[in-house]
Amino acid sequence: MASLIELANPTRFMRLSAVLLPWMLGAMALALAVGFYLAWFVAPADYQQGETIRIMFVHVPAAWLALMFYSMMALSGIGTLVWRHPLADVAQKAAAPIGACFALICLLTGAFWGKPMWGTYWVWDARLTSMLVLLLIYLGIIALWRTLDDPSRAGRAVAILTLIGFVNIPIIKFSVDWWNTLHQPASVFRMGGPTIHPSMLWPLLILALGFTLLGLSLHLIAMRAEIMRRRVRTLTILEAERLDRLAAQGAPA
Amino acid sequence: MSRAFIAILRRDLALAARAGGGGELALVFFLTIIVLVPFALGPDLNLLSRIGPAILWIGALLSMLIGLDRLFQSDEEDGSLDLIRASALPLELAVLAKGLAHWLVTGLPLALAAPLLGLLVALPGAAMAPVAGTLLVGTPALSFIGAAGAALTASLRRGGLILPVLVAPLTIPVLIFGVSASNSALGGTIPFLTPFLILCALSLLAIVVGTVAAAAALRQAE
Amino acid sequence: MSALGPHAGFILASYAAVVLVLGGLIAAVLRDHAAQKRALAALEQRGAGRRSDRAAS
Amino acid sequence: MSEPHRFAPLRLRASGLACRRGGRLIFEDLSFALAGGEALALTGRNGAGKSSLIAMLCGRLRPAAGEVALDGADDAPLAELSHLVGHRDGLKTALTAQDNLGFAQDCLGDPGLTPLAALERVGLPHVAALPVGYLSAGQRRRVALARLLVARRPFWLLDEPMSALDLAAQAMLSGLMQEHCRMGGAILAATHGPLGLAEARELRIGA
Numbered sequence: 209m210a211s212l213i214e215l216a217n218p219t220r221f222m223r224l225s226a227v228l229l230p231w232m233l234g235a236m237a238l239a240l241a242v243g244f245y246l247a248w249f250v251a252p253a254d255y256q257q258g259e260t261i262r263i264m265f266v267h268v269p270a271a272w273l274a275l276m277f278y279s280m281m282a283l284s285g286i287g288t289l290v291w292r293h294p295l296a297d298v299a300q301k302a303a304a305p306i307g308a309c310f311a312l313i314c315l316l317t318g319a320f321w322g323k324p325m326w327g328t329y330w331v332w333d334a335r336l337t338s339m340l341v342l343l344l345i346y347l348g349i350i351a352l353w354r355t356l357d358d359p360s361r362a363g364r365a366v367a368i369l370t371l372i373g374f375v376n377i378p379i380i381k382f383s384v385d386w387w388n389t390l391h392q393p394a395s396v397f398r399m400g401g402p403t404i405h406p407s408m409l410w411p412l413l414i415l416a417l418g419f420t421l422l423g424l425s426l427h428l429i430a431m432r433a434e435i436m437r438r439r440v441r442t443l444t445i446l447e448a449e450r451l452d453r454l455a456a457q458g459a460p461a
Numbered sequence: 462m463s464r465a466f467i468a469i470l471r472r473d474l475a476l477a478a479r480a481g482g483g484g485e486l487a488l489v490f491f492l493t494i495i496v497l498v499p500f501a502l503g504p505d506l507n508l509l510s511r512i513g514p515a516i517l518w519i520g521a522l523l524s525m526l527i528g529l530d531r532l533f534q535s536d537e538e539d540g541s542l543d544l545i546r547a548s549a550l551p552l553e554l555a556v557l558a559k560g561l562a563h564w565l566v567t568g569l570p571l572a573l574a575a576p577l578l579g580l581l582v583a584l585p586g587a588a589m590a591p592v593a594g595t596l597l598v599g600t601p602a603l604s605f606i607g608a609a610g611a612a613l614t615a616s617l618r619r620g621g622l623i624l625p626v627l628v629a630p631l632t633i634p635v636l637i638f639g640v641s642a643s644n645s646a647l648g649g650t651i652p653f654l655t656p657f658l659i660l661c662a663l664s665l666l667a668i669v670v671g672t673v674a675a676a677a678a679l680r681q682a683e
Numbered sequence: 684m685s686a687l688g689p690h691a692g693f694i695l696a697s698y699a700a701v702v703l704v705l706g707g708l709i710a711a712v713l714r715d716h717a718a719q720k721r722a723l724a725a726l727e728q729r730g731a732g733r734r735s736d737r738a739a740s
Numbered sequence: 741m742s743e744p745h746r747f748a749p750l751r752l753r754a755s756g757l758a759c760r761r762g763g764r765l766i767f768e769d770l771s772f773a774l775a776g777g778e779a780l781a782l783t784g785r786n787g788a789g790k791s792s793l794i795a796m797l798c799g800r801l802r803p804a805a806g807e808v809a810l811d812g813a814d815d816a817p818l819a820e821l822s823h824l825v826g827h828r829d830g831l832k833t834a835l836t837a838q839d840n841l842g843f844a845q846d847c848l849g850d851p852g853l854t855p856l857a858a859l860e861r862v863g864l865p866h867v868a869a870l871p872v873g874y875l876s877a878g879q880r881r882r883v884a885l886a887r888l889l890v891a892r893r894p895f896w897l898l899d900e901p902m903s904a905l906d907l908a909a910q911a912m913l914s915g916l917m918q919e920h921c922r923m924g925g926a927i928l929a930a931t932h933g934p935l936g937l938a939e940a941r942e943l944r945i946g947a
Contacts, residue, residue, distance in 0.1 A: 260690050263697045270701075309708045313701055319580065320697035324690040329580045332504030340496055340581075347489045354485075357873065387500060422705070430712050436719035443726045445874050451866040452879065468846030472835070479834040540828025544887075547798065548847040549820050 217294050218435045225428045232425045239418030246411035261408070263321040269416040270314040273423050274342060277307030281349070282374035285367035295431070297363030298438075300370065301353055302430035306423055308346035314339055334388040338381050345373045359438055465550040466558050473562035484566035487524040491571055494520035495578045510583040514592050514643035517579060521571045521596055522632055525603040529628070530621035532563055532611040533679065542615070542679065552676040560601075560608040560672065568600030591646035591653060595660060599639040602664040605671030606631045612675035635663055747894040747924040749812050750821070751775045752797075756806035759792045766792055767945050768805065776894060779917060779927040779940040788946025790930035791826070794897050797928070798824050822895035823848075829884035833873030837864065837883045840872055841890050848891035858889040863912060877904045885913060888920070896920060898929040910936065 247265040281303045287296030318336055319329040330336070349366055356362030477484050498516050499509060509516070536542040545555045575596050576589040584592065610628040614620025642656035751773065758768035766789035774780050782790050795801040797808060799819040810818055831840045841855035852858075859865050862882040867875060872883060881904045888896060896917070902910050914936030917927055921937070929935055 258690065259694060262694050266697065266701045305711075306708065309704050313704050316700040316704070317697040320693045320700065324693050328506065328583060330583065331506065332499050337496075337504075344489070344493055344496060347492070351486055351489060384500075388504065426709065426712050429716050433712065433716040433719045436716075436723050440719060440722045440726060441874075443723075444870060447726065447729065448867050448870055448874060448879070449876070452864075452876075465847045465849065468843050472832070472839075472843050475839070476832060476834055538828070539832065540826060540830035541832065543798070543800070543824050543826070543828070544830045544844055544847050546800070547819050547822065547824060549849050550847070 218298070221295055222432060222435060225432055229425060229428055232421050232428070236418055236421035236425060239414055239421060243411050243415030243418050247415060251408050251411050260321055260324050263317050264408075265412055265415050266419075267314060267317040267321060268412060269419040270310045270317065271339065272416060273419055274307055274311035274314055274339065274346075276420070277303045277310065277423065277427075278342065278346070278370075278374070278377070281307065281370050285370040285374070288363050288367040289371070297359070297367065298431050298434045299427070300363070300366060301359075302427055302434050304346060304350050304353065306426050306430065308343060308350060310419075310423065311339055311343040311346055315343065332388070334381075334385045337384050337388070338377075341380050341384070342377065345377075349373070359441075465548045466554055469545065469550075469555055469558040470562050473559055474565065477562070477566040484570060487527050487567045488570050488574055490527050491520050491524040491574065492578060494523055495581050499582070506583040510585060513579060513582040513584040514588060514595075514647070515640050516582050517575050517584070517592055518596070518599075518636060518640045518643070520578075521575065521600065522603060522629075522636060524571055525567060525600060525607060526625045526628060528567070529563075529607040529611050530614060530624045532559060532608060533615035533675075534611070534620055537615045546679070552680055553672050556608060556612070556672045556675045556679070557668075560605050560668070560675075563608065564601050564604040568604050569597075572596035572600055585647065588643060588647050591657075592643045595639045595642045595657065598657070598661050598664050599635050602635045602660075602667035603632055605667045605675075606635075607671075609671045609674040609678065612678035615679065635660065635667070638663060745892065745923060747776055747892075749776050749924065750894050750926065751811040752818065752895065752926065753809045753811065754797075754806065755809075757793070757796065757803050757808070758805040759789050759796065759801070760804040761792060765804075770806070770945060772943050774895075774926050774928060776924040776926050777921050779921055779929070779935065779937045781935050781937075781940045781942045782928060782930040783932070783942055783944050784946040790945065791899055793945065794824070794826065794899050794928070794930060797895075797897055798822055818895065821893055822897050823888050823891070823893045824897045824899075825884050825888065825901060826897075826899035829880055830887070831872045831880060831884060834871055836869050836871055837875070837886075838868040840883065841886055844887045845890040848887075848893065850892045851890065852892040853889045855886070855890055858886040859883070861889055861912075861916070862886045863909070878906060878909060881905060882909055882912075885916070888916065894925045896925065896927045896929070898927065898931075900931060901929055902931060902933055902935070 243265070247262060251261075251265075253259045253261060281300050284296045284300035284303070287293045288300065315336070318339070322331065322336075323329050349369055352366050352369055353362055356365060495516060498520075502508060502512075533542065536545065546552065548555065572593055575593050576584070579589055579592060607624075607628050610624050610631075611620075613627065614624050617623065638656045638660040641651065642653060642660055645651045645653045645656060752775070753773045755771045756768075757770040759766040759770075766787075770793070772780065782793065784790055792801060796803050797818055799817060808818060810816075810821075813821060830844070831837075832843075835843070837859060838855045841858060845851050845855065853861065856865065856868055859868050862885055864879060864882055864886070867879060867883070872880060875883065881901075885901065901913060905913060917929075917935065917937055920927060921939070927937075927940075
């Protein structure tokens with residue numbers, strides 16, 4: 209009976225997500241097309257950084273999304289631990305690789321931006337370093353998912369790890385900042401600053417929306433795949449037992 | 462006979478590709494160590510770039526030890542080692558197959574990833590190929606020295622704790638010549654090839670000695 | 684496109700990284716989705732649906 | 741069923757075997773012979789050394805005294821002529837039943853039935869493509885027993901082969917063992933219950 213209740217909810221999710229997905233994909237395509245058009249052909253080059261500012265249009269959304277997906281995972285973690293919602297750990301498992309990919313994109317584009325600006329692919333700047341640590345936490349979570357075979361057990365373990373990480377991230381950020389200022393006082397490169405020109409802000413926001421929609425669509429698809437994977441798993445075990453029973457009934461006769 | 466060799470190699474690669482294989486974990490651990498070092502030393506890129514090869518080598522060495530304890534232990538626990546022992550294939554060749562598989566899923570990715578992680582410690586471009594090269598020829602030594610240790614601890618329940626303590630001292634020569642070969646590429650009085658060839662020799666020696674020692678340890682399990 | 688200035692290589696490289704990483708992610712997610720869908724369809728065709736299972740036992 | 745294949749006549753002689761583990765003498769002065777076509781049921785209370793004897797025969801454990809000799813085999817050690825199915829089933833949970841059996845076949849050499857055919861004989865053709873980790877204890881035991889069929893080896897060393905098996909599977913295993921004896925193979929099985937072999941001799945150890 210418990211399994212029936214468990215299945216009901218994901219079934220509704222499968223229906224809902226199938227309806228939702230085309231709309232999200234359409235909106236995503238529109239936002240990305242408009243955003244990239246504005247970013248490449250309309251936005252002016254920065255007076256300080258020249259054309260390399262074009263990297264910002266993918267770098268910054270990736271950083272936002274890496275953080276957003278981690279926050280989503282932390283929420284799902286609470287969902288798993290507190291409400292034991294059957295979809296929560298599915299959402300969490302599906303989010304981890306996507307968040308890790310955005311963190312990776314943020315780091316890679318940052319490196320390609322840093323080389324012409326600072327003369328090196330990497331500096332141990334507080335912001336970059338924190339993103340690298342976030343990537344490491346993502347990788348740890350993915351590794352834990354892959355190591356624990358049984359999804360129901362893995363869900364709780366990973367939820368706890370995610371929440372520990374979530375509590376830790378501000379502490380890590382704070383200590384990295386402290387460590388960083390300790391070593392290189394005030395020599396850190398200032399990125400854009402809050403006074404970003406509207407001709408750059410709009411493409412940035414639209415692109416951020418597009419990437420968010422892309423990430424969320426991927427998340428939905430990955431969740432659907434995960435739900436199906438679990439169904440395949442249970443059905444396979446049931447199937448093996450059923451055929452075994454049939455064979456056992458047939459054998460003595 | 463070669464069929465059994467290939468079967469062991471293929472099975473270990475397949476197991477590594479399945480969930481929880483040690484290969485990608487070693488890579489993540491490698492990255493973690495490289496990230497940790499600057500927090501201790503400070504972010505001074507000049508300093509980091511000078512000791513970059515050393516950091517990478519230490520990181521690679523420690524990452525090789527991750528999951529090494531499972532090399533024979535998992536086979537011992539579920540009884541597949543009995544299967545391998547019952548094979549007509551000499552145990553030495555079986556160990557060779559398993560060590561080779563371990564290197565392919567652990568050492569090779571580490572060596573290939575090293576130049577990329579070298580960026581984090583501002584490794585000069587001239588040093589990237591030498592560091593990757595030394596890791597490429599040096600990690601087999603780590604795999605096979607480790608295999609001997611893993612065979613010794615295969616039937617111990619807490620073997621995973623003892624293993625690094627047993628193996629780490631044995632890897633000192635590899636570390637010395639690996640780092641000095643990488644450093645000599647950055648300048649200095651020693652030509653690159655001198656330590657590099659010694660490193661190659663150490664690797665070949667470790668493959669032979671490690672294989673024989675591991676097989677001997679597995680043979681007299683009790 | 685030619686007006687990317689002296690750092691065109693880096694700009695293109697970073698966009699290439701985006702395409703590569705996201706493309707890989709999209710391909711992996713879609714492939715996994717298709718594989719699970721196939722596996723589920725194959726199972727249901729073999730009559731392992733929940734209803735038929737209950738009927739059999 | 742499979743092509744008629746008889747094993748070359750072999751004879752296993754154990755004389756004066758003693759087993760010492762952790763300084764404790766488990767059994768001593770154990771002698772027996774086992775020839776092709778025979779089955780030997782190894783009985784005794786728990787801890788009498790049944791598993792130790794099997795470990796000794798397959799070369800995992802050195803006897804404290806005595807020796808095991810093999811007549812009729814040219815120099816091949818007993819371990820390479822025997823199948824071992826023990827408490828540890830030697831199956832990788834992440835691999836499918838078929839892959840596990842394929843690996844065993846490649847490892848052990850002298851191929852007999854194909855993995856699929858062997859699974860069919862033990863009544864599990866439907867789990868061939870399933871990871872072994874999904875299977876129940878009885879199913880796993882039967883996959884491990886299917887290993888006896890994928891490679892042809894004259895000696896079967898079985899440690900509690902009937903455990904975890906239901907009645908139908910026990911009958912199936914008895915059938916397999918009878919057939920193996922008819923082909924000239926020899927069986928040594930540690931057991932608490934009956935093996936279902938009429939002609940099996942009993943070797944009781946530990947008194």
